[in-house]
Amino acid sequence: MPNLDKPDFSKLKALYINCTLKKSPAQSHTAGLMEVSRHIMEAEGVATELLRLVDYDIAPGVQPDMTKEDDSIKKDDWPEVYKKVKAADILVIGTPIWLGERSSVATQLVERLYAMSAKQNEKGQYVYYGKVGGCIITGNEDGIKHCAMGLLYAMQHIGYSTPPQADCGWIGEVGPGPSYLDEKANALDNSFTNRNTTFMTYNLLHLAKLLKENGGYSTYGNSVKEWEDGERWEFKQVNK
Amino acid sequence: MPNLDKPDFSKLKALYINCTLKKSPAQSHTAGLMEVSRHIMEAEGVATELLRLVDYDIAPGVQPDMTKEDDSIKKDDWPEVYKKVKAADILVIGTPIWLGERSSVATQLVERLYAMSAKQNEKGQYVYYGKVGGCIITGNEDGIKHCAMGLLYAMQHIGYSTPPQADCGWIGEVGPGPSYLDEKANALDNSFTNRNTTFMTYNLLHLAKLLKENGGYSTYGNSVKEWEDGERWEFKQVNK
Amino acid sequence: MPNLDKPDFSKLKALYINCTLKKSPAQSHTAGLMEVSRHIMEAEGVATELLRLVDYDIAPGVQPDMTKEDDSIKKDDWPEVYKKVKAADILVIGTPIWLGERSSVATQLVERLYAMSAKQNEKGQYVYYGKVGGCIITGNEDGIKHCAMGLLYAMQHIGYSTPPQADCGWIGEVGPGPSYLDEKANALDNSFTNRNTTFMTYNLLHLAKLLKENGGYSTYGNSVKEWEDGERWEFKQVNK
Amino acid sequence: MPNLDKPDFSKLKALYINCTLKKSPAQSHTAGLMEVSRHIMEAEGVATELLRLVDYDIAPGVQPDMTKEDDSIKKDDWPEVYKKVKAADILVIGTPIWLGERSSVATQLVERLYAMSAKQNEKGQYVYYGKVGGCIITGNEDGIKHCAMGLLYAMQHIGYSTPPQADCGWIGEVGPGPSYLDEKANALDNSFTNRNTTFMTYNLLHLAKLLKENGGYSTYGNSVKEWEDGERWEFKQVNK
Numbered sequence: 008m009p010n011l012d013k014p015d016f017s018k019l020k021a022l023y024i025n026c027t028l029k030k031s032p033a034q035s036h037t038a039g040l041m042e043v044s045r046h047i048m049e050a051e052g053v054a055t056e057l058l059r060l061v062d063y064d065i066a067p068g069v070q071p072d073m074t075k076e077d078d079s080i081k082k083d084d085w086p087e088v089y090k091k092v093k094a095a096d097i098l099v100i101g102t103p104i105w106l107g108e109r110s111s112v113a114t115q116l117v118e119r120l121y122a123m124s125a126k127q128n129e130k131g132q133y134v135y136y137g138k139v140g141g142c143i144i145t146g147n148e149d150g151i152k153h154c155a156m157g158l159l160y161a162m163q164h165i166g167y168s169t170p171p172q173a174d175c176g177w178i179g180e181v182g183p184g185p186s187y188l189d190e191k192a193n194a195l196d197n198s199f200t201n202r203n204t205t206f207m208t209y210n211l212l213h214l215a216k217l218l219k220e221n222g223g224y225s226t227y228g229n230s231v232k233e234w235e236d237g238e239r240w241e242f243k244q245v246n247k
Numbered sequence: 248m249p250n251l252d253k254p255d256f257s258k259l260k261a262l263y264i265n266c267t268l269k270k271s272p273a274q275s276h277t278a279g280l281m282e283v284s285r286h287i288m289e290a291e292g293v294a295t296e297l298l299r300l301v302d303y304d305i306a307p308g309v310q311p312d313m314t315k316e317d318d319s320i321k322k323d324d325w326p327e328v329y330k331k332v333k334a335a336d337i338l339v340i341g342t343p344i345w346l347g348e349r350s351s352v353a354t355q356l357v358e359r360l361y362a363m364s365a366k367q368n369e370k371g372q373y374v375y376y377g378k379v380g381g382c383i384i385t386g387n388e389d390g391i392k393h394c395a396m397g398l399l400y401a402m403q404h405i406g407y408s409t410p411p412q413a414d415c416g417w418i419g420e421v422g423p424g425p426s427y428l429d430e431k432a433n434a435l436d437n438s439f440t441n442r443n444t445t446f447m448t449y450n451l452l453h454l455a456k457l458l459k460e461n462g463g464y465s466t467y468g469n470s471v472k473e474w475e476d477g478e479r480w481e482f483k484q485v486n487k
Numbered sequence: 488m489p490n491l492d493k494p495d496f497s498k499l500k501a502l503y504i505n506c507t508l509k510k511s512p513a514q515s516h517t518a519g520l521m522e523v524s525r526h527i528m529e530a531e532g533v534a535t536e537l538l539r540l541v542d543y544d545i546a547p548g549v550q551p552d553m554t555k556e557d558d559s560i561k562k563d564d565w566p567e568v569y570k571k572v573k574a575a576d577i578l579v580i581g582t583p584i585w586l587g588e589r590s591s592v593a594t595q596l597v598e599r600l601y602a603m604s605a606k607q608n609e610k611g612q613y614v615y616y617g618k619v620g621g622c623i624i625t626g627n628e629d630g631i632k633h634c635a636m637g638l639l640y641a642m643q644h645i646g647y648s649t650p651p652q653a654d655c656g657w658i659g660e661v662g663p664g665p666s667y668l669d670e671k672a673n674a675l676d677n678s679f680t681n682r683n684t685t686f687m688t689y690n691l692l693h694l695a696k697l698l699k700e701n702g703g704y705s706t707y708g709n710s711v712k713e714w715e716d717g718e719r720w721e722f723k724q725v726n727k
Numbered sequence: 728m729p730n731l732d733k734p735d736f737s738k739l740k741a742l743y744i745n746c747t748l749k750k751s752p753a754q755s756h757t758a759g760l761m762e763v764s765r766h767i768m769e770a771e772g773v774a775t776e777l778l779r780l781v782d783y784d785i786a787p788g789v790q791p792d793m794t795k796e797d798d799s800i801k802k803d804d805w806p807e808v809y810k811k812v813k814a815a816d817i818l819v820i821g822t823p824i825w826l827g828e829r830s831s832v833a834t835q836l837v838e839r840l841y842a843m844s845a846k847q848n849e850k851g852q853y854v855y856y857g858k859v860g861g862c863i864i865t866g867n868e869d870g871i872k873h874c875a876m877g878l879l880y881a882m883q884h885i886g887y888s889t890p891p892q893a894d895c896g897w898i899g900e901v902g903p904g905p906s907y908l909d910e911k912a913n914a915l916d917n918s919f920t921n922r923n924t925t926f927m928t929y930n931l932l933h934l935a936k937l938l939k940e941n942g943g944y945s946t947y948g949n950s951v952k953e954w955e956d957g958e959r960w961e962f963k964q965v966n967k
Contacts, residue, residue, distance in 0.1 A: 013467060028787040028838070030799055039486050047468075050481035061787050067748040067832060069825060079750055105789060106841050106881050107632030108834060112787060115831035118748070136411055149658060152587030153633035156400040159409075160392065161826050163399060168454065169409035171376055171464070174400075178629060178661045182679025188486060195484050199662025202474050205482040209468025214408065221457060224411070227254060228287075228449025234442050241290035242445040244435050246279050246428060268547040268598070270559055307508040307541050307592060309585060319510055345549060346641050347872030351595035352547060354588060358508070361586050389898060392827030393873035401586050418869060421898045422919025439902025493947060519966050527948075530961035616891055632880065639883060640876040640894075648934065649879075649889035651856055651944070668966060675964050682954050685962040689948025694888065701937060704891070707733060708767075708929025714922050721770035722925040724915050726759050726908060 016212045017052035019219065021045075022095035024088075025059045026102040026113035035059065036187035037101045037145045040177060040204065044099060044143060047208045056091060060112050063088060067115070069122045085119045092120065096215045097139050098167065100158050104146030104178070109154040117161045124165040130223075131232030135166030137223025139215045141207050144176035145187045151176035168218060170210035175203035256452045257292035258459065261285075262335035264328075265299045266342040266353035275299070276427035277341045277385045280417060280444065284339060284383060287448045296331060300352050303328060307355070309362045325359045332360065336455045337379050338407065340398050344386030344418070349394040357401045364405040370463075371472030375406030377463025379455045381447050384416035385427045391416035408458060410450035415443035496692045497532035499699065501525075502575035504568075505539045506582040506593035515539070516667035517581045517625045520657060520684065524579060524623060527688045536571060540592050543568060547595070549602045565599045572600065576695045577619050578647065580638050584626030584658070589634040597641045604645040610703075611712030615646030617703025619695045621687050624656035625667045631656035648698060650690035655683035736932045737772035738939065741765075742815035744808075745779045746822040746833035755779065756907035757865045760897060760924065761821045764863060767928045768817075776811060780832050783808060787835070789842045805839045812840065816935045817859050818887065820878050824866030824898070829874040837881045844885040850943075851952030855886030857943025859935045861927050864896035865907045871896035888938060890930035895923035 023045055027035040041057060048055050063084035066073035073083040092098060102113040126134040140162035144151040155174035163169050177187045177200045185192035194200065218224070226233065228240045263285055267275040281297060288295050303324035306313035313323040332338060342353040366374040380402035384391040395414035403409050417427045417440045425432035434440065458464070466473065468480045503525055507515040521537060528535050543564035546553035553563040572578060582593040606614040620642035624631045635654035643649050657667045657680045665672035674680065698704070706713065708720045743765055747755040761777060768775050783804035786793035793803040812818060822833040846854040860882035864871040875894035883889050897907045897920045905912035914920065938944070946953065948960045 012465065014465060028789065030787075030797060033797065042485050043482070046483055046485045047481045050483075067750075067781050069748065077750065077753065105838050106884060107636070108837070108877060108881075111831045111835035111838055114828060114834045117828070118825050118831055121826050133411065149629060149631050150633065151629050151661065152400065152404075153630065156396040156587070157828060159400060159403060160396040160414075161828075163409050163411060163413055164392075164826060166411040168411060169399075169403050171373065171403060171406040171408060171469070173403055176661065180660050180677070181631065181656065181658045182677065195486050197660070197662065201482060201484065205474070205480065206469040209480065210464065212468070213464050217457060217461060224450065224453050225252065225254060227252060228452070229411070229446040234445070240445065240449065241287045242283070242441060243286055243290075244441065245282050245286045246435050268549065270547075270557065273557065301547050307510075309508065317510065317513065345598050346601050346644060347876070348594060348597070348637060348641075351591045351598055354594045355591035357588070358585050358591055389869060389871050390873065391869050391901065393870065396827070397588060401588075404586060416901065418901045420900050420917070421871065421896065422917065437900070437902065492945065494945060522965050523962070526963055526965045527961045530963075613891065632884075636876040636880040639880060639889075640872065643879060643889050643891060643893055644872075646891040648891060649883050651853065651883060651886040651888060651949070653883055654880075675966050681962060681964065685954070685960065686949040689960065690944065692948070693944050697937060697941060704930065704933050705732065705734060708932070709891075709926040714925070720925065720929065721767045722763070722921060723766055723770075724921065725762050725766045726915050 014216060016216055019053045019097060019212065019215050020095045021048050021053050021055045021097035021099065022091050023055065023057040023099045023101065024116060025057060026100060026110045026116055027059055028061060028103065028110055028112060031059055031062050034188065037103050037143065039188040040145050041099065041101045041143050043204050044208045047205065048212065051212060053212065060088065060116055065115055065119065069118050071122055089123060096219055097211050099141050099143060101143040102154055104144060104150040104154055107150040107153060109157060113158065121165055127231055130226045131230040132224065132226060133166040133231065137218050138167050139170060139211050139218065140167035141173035141211050144174065146178045147184045147186050148178055148181055151178055168214055170214040172203060172206050172210060175200060175207045254456060256456055259293045259337060259452065259455050260335045261288050261293050261295045261337035261339065262331050263295065263297040263339045263341065264356060265297060266340060266350045266356055267299055268301060268343065268350055268352060271299055271302050274428065277343050277383065279428040280385050281339065281341045281383050283444050284448045287445065288452070291452065293452065300328065300356055305355055305359065309358050311362055329363060336459055337451050339381050339383060341383040342394055344384060344390040344394055347390040347393060349397060353398065361405055367471055370466045371470040372464065372466060373406040373471065377458050378407050379410060379451050379458065380407035381413040381451045384414065386418045387424045387426050388418055388421055391418055408454055410454040412443060412446050412450060415440065415447045494696060496696055499533045499577060499692065499695050500575045501528050501533050501535045501577035501579065502571050503535065503537040503579045503581065504596060505537060506580060506590045506596055507539055508541060508583065508590055508592060511539055511542050514668065517583050517623065519668040520625050521579065521581045521623050523684050524688045527685065528692070531692065533692070540568065540596055545595055545599065549598050551602055569603060576699055577691050579621050579623060581623040582634055584624060584630040584634055587630040587633060589637060593638065601645055607711055610706045611710040612704065612706060613646035613711065617698050618647050619650060619691050619698065620647035621653035621691045624654065626658045627664045627666050628658055628661055631658055648694055650694040652683060652686050652690060655680060655687045734936060736936055739773045739817060739932065739935050740815045741768050741773050741775045741817035741819065742811050743775065743777040743819045743821060744836060745777060746820060746830045746836055747779055748781060748823065748830055748832060751779055751782050754908065757821045757823050757863065759908040760865050761819065761863050763924050764819060764928045767925065768932065771932060773932070780808065780836055785835055785839065789838050791842055809843060816939055817931050819861045819863060821863040822874055824864060824870040824874055827870040827873060829877060833878065841885055847951055850946045851950040852944065852946060853886040853951065857938050858887050859890060859931050859938065860887035861893040861931050864894065866898045867904045867906050868898055868901055871898055888934055890934035892923060892926050892930060895920065895927045
């Protein structure tokens with residue numbers, strides 16, 4: 008039976024940022040699972056890019072361009088990466104798990120995304136409004152949900168929207184063991200991981216499409232500029 | 248200037264669940280801030296209800312009705328509360344912070360919401376699909392973001408969608424001190440809290456309206472039933 | 488070869504509190520792993536007790552005895568449980584994982600432990616000084632470390648000491664699956680879990696013994712009473 | 728009155744690692760509070776050092792020396808920093824809070840500490856056994872406890888011991904605002920922060936002294952080497 012209601016996602020763009028600690032071309036298990044999600048998007052006509060943040064020179068700090076803040080910092084590739092983030096309707100952050108936490112590279116990504124959050128779009132809203140975000144987590148033992156909590160929280164806090172089940176991942180049984188792409192892990196056929204990766208990917212597409220077609224969020228009730236100008240909509244301090 | 252583009256939210260329903268440890272009618276600081284958000288919704292024509300979960304007899308466990316699982320459990324009000332959750336387009340969970348964490352009542356709420364997550368809607372999706380969620384956190388010192396991470400994560404994981412900036416709260420300076428409604432806290436005029444509460448409330452409304460008017464999420468790519476029937480859409484294991 | 492340096496732990500007492508959501512006598516997988524640790528202690532001559540908090544009527548709240556705070560609360564078994572906590576040199580908290588988090592019962596335990604933290608011992612220190620704590624986590628998929636972070640943090644924050652590797656647990660591969668005691672899980676022979684449970688147990692014993700034999704912590708530098716009396720030891724605000 | 732029971736801490740060494748994102752000599756608020764703790768140690772005769780990890784070239788990865796793992800990595804200062812970690816009886820990690828989380832530099836520190844955790848001391852125990860750890864957190868709004876949970880967890884997991892109240896910090900009221908050293912914050916006289924910093928510092932000293940004088944932990948029950956050789960002490964799988 009043909010999918011008569013197959014939506015047209017071809018106007019969407021998605022950026023996958025892999026926060027592995029390993030520079031290209033070393034094998035990244037996280038990239039393995041990210042490619043599963045990315046394949047779905049590509050097959051649905053979405054323009055995608057996958058990059059490893061560790062391949063770039065990202066300076067420490069929480070300003071848009073750190074070379075302008077500190078003379079000792081000679082290079083900062085963040086503005087280049089940010090251009091890709093800004094152009095994408097969908098951001099998917101991938102990270103390995105180390106000691107139960109997302110990688111330091113993932114935390115640095117959040118710091119730099121956050122550094123731009125004071126910027127406003129043309130409507131006076133935070134700049135990430137109208138975009139959607141998800142995350143992909145891999146490790147060999149424990150911590151998908153904990154890592155996802157922090158990443159999804161950060162994204163929604165700066166303006167991304169989150170569809171249902173916007174996280175997915177793979178881990179093995181407790182203790183050290185094989186990783187996602189290792190044959191011994193037998194992870195590629197894990198139905199739970201495959202299903203969650205699929206659902207996440209499609210839900211990101213559905214919500215991104217819906218928001219894009221509706222021009223993002225109305226400014227009614229969430230414009231920084233209007234709030235600063237004194238507009239309060241129906242806000243009232245009812246406790247006094 | 249009139250708000251010419253003021254949206255019509257009057258078809259929406261919102262449920263506020265306060266997870267304070269204090270039974271009615273004791274003063275709840277969390278309720279204080281929840282009422283600020285609720286007032287906005289009411290003024291926008293939304294039908295709302297605010298309840299305290301601790302006023303109900305909620306049995307421990309992760310099944311829909313615990314009286315059917317354990318003969319020693321004589322009463323379980325969860326099915327009654329769940330009816331309200333099911334009827335609402337928007338769920339806002341409020342919690343105090345104790346030792347940096349959400350209350351045990353909030354965790355019990357998540358356990359019971361989760362207990363229903365195996366249920367599917369008429370489309371074969373998880374039952375909370377199409378609904379939106381947010382959270383309100385109060386304490387006297389530290390932990391809004393940590394509590395919000397866990398609550399928003401749980402909600403999206405079981406099917407809720409999250410708009411931008413779906414959390415808000417109030418805490419004072421580090422260390423013990425006055426709480427939200429205490430005059431000494433001077434919290435009622437905190438512009439950061441008021442603005443975030445307002446933005447959260449309106450963003451919940453915008454996304455709930457958008458999803459409701461579009462009939463929730465398309466089943467293309469996220470139907471449990473279809474996955475179990477063998478449908479894979481564009482999923483493909485690209486690593487082999 | 489005999490263990491010539493086998494320490495004598497026979498003066499120690501340990502309390503295991505299982506925070507399962509299931510009342511006795513239902514099977515608790517968490518109890519299963521807790522019994523492994525407890526067996527070691529018993530075999531080393533330690534007096535132990537294992538209880539399920541859900542078998543008691545613990546009232547919501549953060550005061551020592553909630554029946555004295557709220558007339559509508561007729562029963563509160565916390566004072567009875569607290570007596571056991573106070574008498575024990577070692578506290579081991581066990582919890583299942585639900586949606587990546589410790590159980591609501593575990594959170595309630597922390598709330599009630601915290602409720603007593605304003606009390607001081609005869610030296611003017613917080614009442615849990617000199618005791619040691621650890622935790623045991625079981626689930627079928629993900630979250631040992633996240634749950635352990637919160638539990639160990641709470642314990643140290645109110646006065647417990649933490650030896651190395653004070654957490655242990657068992658989870659299976661990502662996704663729903665068998666639990667610790669289920670034969671299909673094949674968890675009982677997991678060497679990683681068995682080793683960590685053993686190391687945790689012995690480290691709790693070593694540190695508890697060391698602290699007990701030294702009379703707990705010296706009051707030099709940590710007495711609430713002396714701080715309130717104006718003593719500052721070598722504290723100096725060096726930033727002005 | 729003279730402190731007749733003033734302990735002699737002069738044989739101890741402490742290392743303070745500041746995980747600020749700002750390179751020297753930029754002002755670090757976190758350093759400000761760390762210096763308060765460090766002053767106490769110095770005044771008690773402890774040999775201390777405070778460094779900023781961001782002043783070093785620390786390579787991404789989880790191996791002891793990344794230049795030996797990846798030819799594209801030309802420099803890795805971690806071995807130099809690790810020497811200081813190894814020589815110190817006490818490790819205090821300081822971090823700012825960004826979006827409710829510890830800094831990416833702090834996460835990188837944990838990754839590299841963890842990279843050495845497979846090493847064993849001369850007794851066949853993990854290499855950090857016998858050392859003690861604490862943490863100092865500063866921000867302008869929210870997240871001390873959440874950051875402390877992760878840092879203290881990581882330290883105990885790899886072998887550090889944690890005394891009571893091993894975390895301290897300063898944050899202001901919710902929302903953006905002045906930082907610790909800013910005069911407007913009025914943070915320097917915050918009694919809660921000063922007391923917690925003092926108690927943490929002395930408790931680290933007490934426990935480090937106790938462990939050092941006792942030669943760290945007995946190997947009875949926690950030696951990786953003996954476990955691998957088949958020793959099980961009193962471990963027994965009681966569930967079968």
